[in-house]
Amino acid sequence: MPDKQDLPVRVSPLLPSNGDFIVDYKNVRLSERKALTAIQVLSFNGKHADAAAAIAAALGIKCSTRPGIVNSDGKTQVCWNGPNSWLVVCSDAEAGRAPGELFKVLQDAMGELGATGDLGTTGDLVTTGNLGAVVDQSHGRCGLRLSGLHARRVMAKNTAIDLHPRAFGPGQCAMTSVAHMNATVIQVDDTPTYDLFVIRSLARSFAHAIEHACHEFESEQ
Amino acid sequence: MGQQFRTSSSGQIDRGRILSFTFDGKPYQGYEGDTLASALLANGVRLVGRSFKYHRPRGIQTAGSEEPNAIVELRTGPRKEPNTRATTIELFDGLVANSQNRWPSLSFDIMSINNLFSPLLSAGFYYKTFMWPPSFWTNVYEHVIRRAAGLGKASTEPDPDFYEQCHEHCDVLVVGAGPAGLSAALAAARAEARVILVDEHPRLGGSLNDENYSINGKAGSEWVDEIHAQLEEMDNVRVFTRTTLFGYYDHNVVAAIEKVSDHMPVPHQGHPRQRMWTFYPGRVVIATGATERPLVFGNNDMPGVMLASAARAYVNRYGVKPGRRAVIATNNNDAYRTAIDLHHAGINITAVVDSRIQPDAALVEELESLSIRLLTGSTVGSAEGHQQVSYVQIVTTQGDTLDPERIDCDLVACSGGWNPNVHLHSQSGAKPVYDDSILSFVPGKSRQSEVSVGAANGSFSLQDCLAQGVSAGTQAARQTGFKSRKMAVARADNEGDYAIEALWISPTPYNKNYKQFVDQQNDVKASDVVLASQEGFDSVELLKRYTTQGMATDQGKTSNVNALALLACQRGEPLPEVGITTFRPPYVPVAMGVFAGHTVGYDFMPVRRTAIHDWNTKQGAVFIEAGLWLRARYYPQQPGDTMNDCYIRETEATRNNVAIVDVTSLGKIDIQGPDAAEFLNRLYINNWLKLPVGKVRYGAMLREDGMVFDDGTTSRLEENHFFMTTTTANAASVLAHMEQYHQIEWPELDVVFCSVTEQWTGIAVAGPNSRKLLEQVIDIDISNEAFPFMSVGECMMNNIPARLFRISFSGELAYEINVPADYGEQAWLELLEADEELEVSVYGTEALGTMRIEKGHVAGSELDGRTTAQDLGLEGMANRAKHFIGKHNSERPLLVGEGRLQVVGLKSLEPERNLRIGAHLVDPSVKLETVSQSQGHVTATTYSPQLGCGIALGLLRDGASRHGEQIEAVFPLDDETLKVEVCHPVFIDPEGELVRA
Amino acid sequence: MHYSGFSLLKQALTGNRGWTRAWRNLEPRKRYDVVIIGGGGHGLATAYYLAKLHGITDVAVVEKGYIGGGNTGRNTTIVRSNYMLNPNAQFYEHSMKLWEGLSQDLNYNVMFSQRGVLNLIHNDAQRDAFARRGNALRLNGIDAVMHDLDGVRKLMPHLDFSKNTRFPVQGGLAQPRGGTARHDAVAWGYARAADRLGVEIFQKCEVTGIKRKGDQVISVETTRGPIEAGQVGVAVAGNSSRLFDMVGMKLPIESHVLQAFVTEGIKPLVNTVCTFGAGHFYISQSDKGGLVFGGDIDGWNTYAQRGNLPTFNHVVAGGVTMMPCLARLRVLRQWGGVMDMSMDGTPIIGKTPIDNLYLNGGWCYGGFKATPASGWVFAHTIANDKPHALNAEFTLERFREGNIIDEKGVGASPKSH
Amino acid sequence: MLRIDCPWCGVRNEDEFSYGGDATVERPTDYASQDDWYHYVYTRQNPAGPHREYWHHVNGCRAWLVVERDTVTHEIFSTAPASPNLPDPDGRTR
């Protein structure tokens, strides 16, 4: 991996609309969480608990084997992402990590992993990590943050899952359909604030749909 | 001026807020709180519409959403809404409404001539005639019928408003905010359940707004306000007014429409016109009340004939006198209240006519005390008048109808009894049952988590409604896990008992032929029911379909039970034997916009964009849809450039030099694990176990039925780490297919995989100078020796981490480079700018297609789900010694034998003419036995700059063995025929020297 | 009683008291030469053609509910013969020809309205596919016209022709002879005509068992008693699997629900049948004025004649996108029909491994238009104990052999056809 | 609206899932007869009543599920993971 300063600037999929806020009303705001690192970890057969433990040990953040749970140290989110999968998300800058570092940490945590970068040169048997596979999705996901008094009402226009405080709260996450698109929803705090992750190619349509759902609150003072 | 029919004081209208509106162009005034119907009545407007078939004058029948007659065109221009019930339109300032289905005017309607021909226009008459000459049906008769039928006119302009869809969950959902619903909601809410209360009216209270009841010593409406205030204070309750629950679906999911802005001239900025709510309640309490049914007598459709409860509602709720002199006709106790309330409002009650011989003694006494005349054992035989009632003829119910008494009146308020609103209960899958004591259907055994209470449950006493509400609310909370506290039931201060005796149809005066309407909107008469039954359409469902009873915009809310009862009489069977027709959503008609929500127009489907999208846009690229993706199709360079100009230029630039194309949309799947190779081996028809690390292989997979499913290249990045690409179209289905087989069939395989389509921007670099170009930016040795055809490696492209593949779709020396998507545009620019001398250019999917045809690579149009590997010339890749998906079924006799359509190349034999996709292949020298002479078709065509002629791929019967034949490509849609030569599908570089160079 | 303008007039003058039953109300006898199970359009048409063309009049049609109460009574009434693959094209075109004289043949106005069927095109791939189909049709002697945008505008003036829509319209493939027919009237017309030729029709008569002797069917059990039969033809649409379960056979069929919807009646707005090519939506206007529309199946096995919300919403979103002025028109009713989705989307009409037992099923959502031809070839098959050339390929065996007739190319996936 | 209780994600609307058909058909062994393969791909019991079927939680956790559902009433009796090898919803490794 090249040094941090060597890498080009990351271009957000939301470029034309990503000023500081996509929506900035008194009681609801939508913004992009830019240039995130998102690493997917998938555990191999029978290695689920060990993989979770290894992730937790490597990051110092709990890693849940139970569905719908996200743990965070305030900077890095370790998010349940399917029966045998987690998504670890952070902004490298905020978390104080070098680019590529998180991937490496997780890869190490998963155990032996074949060297990358020298493909085809050796005929040696290299095993992939013995606990799980680590896949970089940083550029494949767009992160958005929806926050404010009306955030739940905006979500109610776009998703069928129950986000009522009695049913969903900070520390919980869900993979579901939002505005008819696949998304991961994480509740960050009681404001409420939600982090939403959607695949890169759909980012603009997705942001547009959420923005549309906010319009009702535009005129509130 | 105007409003001469207002009462002096009653009603929930705001007499201080005067609203102006027009009906049929004429200006009127009403008050805030009015409906269009009440405002029209206040102004003495009786005639508001024409009926469907006979164009008879029609007035206002009801005061609610069950209205069959008073339907108007509301608003104008793009906001015009035909068939809107005047009884549910909240009046707003500037409202414009027009009558419909009449010409030239409402009071003088030419088509009312139909009325005279009604014996000819009996039920089902159109099935019996208009058959000759045959061509006249579509061309003549149908035109006339279509024009005559239908009601209002639609706007043809796009709707300027928008709609939205929301979801909400709760423990207890209460439908209807009358005494029963309010009690239920409060009880459940007190137990701390999450409660939703919906009511279609702007104000809570249900029938309490229409009636003179008092509860706990207060006026009913005061009690309502108190409960409403309590509910509003609790944060576990959401109250939705102007919201009609219209559908009860599976798994206790219900849907409602909220009329957010219909009571305003235009919606507020940012607000939808209407909203669809999908509710997910634990339990539903149905407190939807009951609907009164009319009596069936001669001319019972005339303006001035109204439901007794509606007359009450107009007086009590809207402060309107629906007439000055009223006859009340009934077969039950309830309408007596109409007589009393109307009397107190200053309306002259000329008579109460009760079909029963012995009405309730207390009621008789009460009428006496008010000096209201009561006729028993009698009923209205007919209403008479010109365009509105001026008198009725009273007949006795004993059949002695010869000498009817004539009573003057301008209002007939009638009650044939009450039907509980069992619609939602029935939609939930339950079967309503007949209750002889109220002569109607009541809820049966619940099939989902719902319960009906109050009038909806057939309990017509206010005290019962209040009590049932409390108990249902309490129970619902308990059933959804909440500890309930005891709640006192409110006390109903005044009400009478309900009692009814059957009167399904009145005798007619002088036994004359009268039109006695059952279904008023669809002009179905009692005689139509008789005729249908006589002709054998004597089950309820056949009756409905033959006569159209219950099929109008009101779905027979007021007519169904009467029709069934008449059919039962006709069949000589009890009513429950006859049964009822099916209740279906929506409970009230719902605008299509509501169901569509805001995913319409440009937002119908989301758009998938690649990282190169903005650059492409700036370049003026013309895009093409590939599923949800937008891909650059070609790049016009100057004004007037056609697609042909572009793709030929782009192809030539590629073949002669080097060019790049965005291939991001291909599916990409990362596969890891000790059993990854074995997994691939089962998915693909070819071998994977021995593929060396650092190598790429082209593979094909079949569906289990043996047809080719998808193709693409897969690379071995490490021993246990593969990277698969799929076609753009099948990216999602291939992933799902892999998950299916891994999770269901082969869970023992230790492999994990996920889509990485989005992580990478894919750029193909093709052309003889592609290596030269890449050498400038890539940090690894890509000489032919170090990086031969079908190699893969990780590298840096300048400062961008990348994966490089040496694969070729174009048939040229080519590479594909993948970079993390946020660097995609940068990589693209760097490739374009890497070498000024080289003049790197770009190409789009059209040139991509040209080159793949020249190279004979099969793609989507050949992989059409009907072709086998053999048909496509891919059988050579298959290893039939191993097991793979689809192997067995691909060996079925007719899939391997002769006569299959197989891939061929085709060359135009006429220099100036190109083949066209979709043309069929015909061999003029062979005459087939079938009608069609088609032996196959053209799947992909292009002009080949390389060959200087039009070429194509096609699927031709036994094509693999027919190279060299001259046949025809025909395009009968345009009367075209083209001579073509069948050839090998690979047009250029069949040995593959270029790609290996 | 013969129907005509004259009889209508005569009856009108005499109080409409002389109209007789359209079909008789009888009690089932002990035995019939042929028992047809299913009183939908197909069963009734089969009985009619057995009597009319093959002289077999000792026929009973047994219907568990009321006639036409199955899919015949709940379909969106579209009649067309624009199928791409030869066996389908020729079969459906035969049907089209029968439709063209049906009202007169039956002496019952089935309101067959040849107002045309238009399939919209939104992209080049679609245009190519439609070109292939249109040319195939023409080669089969079937009418087909490729329209450009102006042509489409003439037929459907109120579509969204702006560019500000996700998938702008580019053209359309039309079959001018296609159109609609009054669905219920088809069942009633065949019933009446068959009855006049001696066929006996029994409603509320559900088949609950099929009795065999060796490899041969000998009788059916019904809720109105057992009935012996020389031959048994099954035409029960969505219930084919249930009937064949009675003889221990599994079919290449799944039952799925297709929904349909109708709006409030309005004056003529849509004058042809039109399908949206960028979503699942198609529409026509009934003679009464309701816009009748539908879309895709709900996509999972069911025997319930009702649909659910997701499909409903999706269908309507397509409709409003295609034709924005629909937004303010109101849906009046939503219902569903249970269809037998075959494994290749093509019907199965023919003999079965069991002697004297014949199957007419697998209609998916296309069987209404097939009604006349379906009855016609099924009658032929039963009368001759061998298929007609027109249904020779619609066998059960084709799946085993690999002669798949798959218009969509989606494979053995009933939910996708 | 079907509401399917994904063992991992909880109750979700049907539009998050895609239908996978009859779960009682068993994929024949590689050495099975052509007849078995024909039945596997083409014939179905298609019952009116309880039906074991596959659903894929494609807009959620991407697990394949076996759902027991009544094809007449649409009532769902049970939902279970199709794979015996995925870690179970309580987070235990299988």
Ligand SMILES: Cc1cc2nc3c(=O)[nH]c(=O)nc-3n(C[C@H](O)[C@H](O)[C@H](O)COP(=O)(O)OP(=O)(O)OC[C@H]3O[C@@H](n4cnc5c(N)ncnc54)[C@H](O)[C@@H]3O)c2cc1C
């Ligand atoms: C919503 C919808 C829209 C459609 N749109 C179109 C369209 O536009 N164009 C088109 O061509 N096709 C369409 N179809 C398909 C078409 O309706 C059917 O294919 C066709 O009507 C089938 O006719 P049938 O006579 O075979 O079946 P049906 O009309 O269903 O008749 C079968 C009869 O068998 C009876 N039955 C079942 N079991 C038994 C038993 N055990 N004993 C006795 N009787 C039994 C049933 O009660 C039923 O009446 C549509 C279908 C639906 C549901």
Ligand SMILES: NC(=O)c1ccc[n+]([C@@H]2O[C@H](COP(=O)([O-])OP(=O)(O)OC[C@H]3O[C@@H](n4cnc5c(N)ncnc54)[C@H](O)[C@@H]3O)[C@@H](O)[C@H]2O)c1
């Ligand atoms: N004595 C009689 O003959 C008689 C007969 C019928 C009713 N009643 C009286 O009527 C009252 C009945 O009380 P109740 O609470 O049962 O009913 P209600 O009629 O007072 O209230 C029902 C409410 O539900 C609403 N509603 C109906 N369907 C709806 C839907 N689908 N979506 C949203 N809202 C819907 C109605 O608009 C109404 O506001 C009692 O006072 C009873 O005494 C008397």
Ligand SMILES: Cc1cc2nc3c(=O)[nH]c(=O)nc-3n(C[C@H](O)[C@H](O)[C@H](O)COP(=O)(O)O)c2cc1C
């Ligand atoms: C072409 C067609 C047009 C229809 N038009 C109407 C209509 O105008 N009004 C109506 O209430 N129902 C209409 N229906 C629906 C029927 O009322 C009924 O819902 C359908 O036949 C299914 O029967 P079921 O709801 O009794 O199960 C129509 C149905 C079809 C097939």
Ligand SMILES: [Zn+2]
């Ligand atoms: Zn899940």
